[in-house]
Amino acid sequence: MRKEIQTNLKFVDLLNEWDPFQLKNGSYETEIADVIAAVHELDHPLILAKRIQTIYEFSFEKLIPLESCLKVAGELLNIKANDSCSL
Structure with a gap:
């Protein structure tokens, strides 16, 4: 379970960095x-x-x-694939 939380945090970091509408971190909680x-x-x-x-x-x-x-999407799936391989 701990590994899944770490993976999800990587997803959050990536999606906050992406910031498609330039709203700054913390503005996309629901979407993320x-x-x-x-x-x-x-x-x-x-x-x-x-x-x-x-x-x-x-x-x-x-x-x-x-x-x-x-x-x-490609970056997210790459994180998913790499993290699931190390489980």
């Missing part, structure tokens, strides 16, 4: 929680990217370019 749930559920970068795009669009009524979502 939803994205982390999606990362645990999904393994395909494009599907995850579309989910990320939808999560943020729902909250902010602004569309993030899919390319940006795809980049962060």
Whole structure:
């Protein structure tokens, strides 16, 4: 369980750094929680990217370019893969 918490904290750090609407750290708590749930559920970068795009669009009524979502989805899945290999 401890390893999962560390992985989730890595996800939080990455998503706070991403800051797609330049709102500064701490402004995306709900979206980050939803994205982390999606990362645990999904393994395909494009599907995850579309989910990320939808999560943020729902909250902010602004569309993030899919390319940006795809980049962060890939980074999230990389963290997931690397951390699960060491369990």
